[in-house]
Amino acid sequence: MPHKRAKASVRNATKDKRLDLPATSDKFSDTPGAFKRLMQAKEYAQKKAQEKKAQKEEGGKESTERNVPQIRPGERMKAFSQRVETEMRGTFLKSVRESKPVTDRKRKYRDNKKERERAKKQSKLDDRTDDWGKLRDDVKFGEVADAPPILKSIPKARGAAKKALEAKSAEAMKSTQKQDGYQSEEDENMKMLKASHKRKLNNLSLASRKALDVERERAIKLYRMKKAQKMQDSGLTPLG
Numbered sequence: 163m164p165h166k167r168a169k170a171s172v173r174n175a176t177k178d179k180r181l182d183l184p185a186t187s188d189k190f191s192d193t194p195g196a197f198k199r200l201m202q203a204k205e206y207a208q209k210k211a212q213e214k215k216a217q218k219e220e221g222g223k224e225s226t227e228r229n230v231p232q233i234r235p236g237e238r239m240k241a242f243s244q245r246v247e248t249e250m251r252g253t254f255l256k257s258v259r260e261s262k263p264v265t266d267r268k269r270k271y272r273d274n275k276k277e278r279e280r281a282k283k284q285s286k287l288d289d290r291t292d293d294w295g296k297l298r299d300d301v302k303f304g305e306v307a308d309a310p311p312i313l314k315s316i317p318k319a320r321g322a323a324k325k326a327l328e329a330k331s332a333e334a335m336k337s338t339q340k341q342d343g344y345q346s347e348e349d350e351n352m353k354m355l356k357a358s359h360k361r362k363l364n365n366l367s368l369a370s371r372k373a374l375d376v377e378r379e380r381a382i383k384l385y386r387m388k389k390a391q392k393m394q395d396s397g398l399t400p401l402g
Contacts (some may be wrong), residue, residue, distance in 0.1 A: 318397035328399055352385065 231246045319327045
């Protein structure tokens with residue numbers, strides 16, 4: 163038996179029903195994720211507020227019904243009155259304490275605590291958004307540099323810079339020697355030893371003076387050798 167097709171009007175009506183239908187699922191919604199999360203957070207906050215309000219109303223009703231005093235079976239009216247008075251006295255004192263205004267000290271402490279928490283949160287936020295915070299020097303209040311930084315290794319001069327450095331060093335040493343004859347801590351020690359040596363010579367014999375002169379010459383020679391070695395290690399040409 164041949165298949166009988168439906169009329170064109172029926173086919174078109176069925177086709178129109180299948181086209182341009184409303185969305186059945188928002189799984190592939192083009193709503194931005196941030197906006198969607200914001201709306202969900204708002205709905206959640208409203209839901210929690212309604213639940214909290216409902217619990218508060220139910221709790222108030224229960225507490226009111228529970229706090230209403232009832233006379234017990236076999237209880238006299240006088241005993242009932244005393245019991246009610248005792249219970250109401252505690253409730254009255256509690257309500258008085260809760261109705262007292264917050265003192266200035268407590269209010270100030272509470273405000274300071276809120277301010278500290280807000281500043282702490284702001285500081286954490288600034289640290290996360292500050293890309294150059296790690297490169298900033300942390301200088302304490304009142305900190306003063308007493309001396310320049312100490313260089314572990316001194317770069318050696320070469321070429322024209324080396325000659326200019328040697329010339330400046332020679333001029334500085336000559337000018338310093340003209341002023342006091344010494345320019346370092348070792349030179350100051352030698353100056354003190356020399357003065358002490360001169361004072362002791364007046365009280366020594368000729369043989370003792372000769373032995374001291376020999377020892378003095380040996381010490382001066384060792385000192386000059388040490389000085390020349392130090393200048394050579396620093397990249398300078400020893401003088402003399």
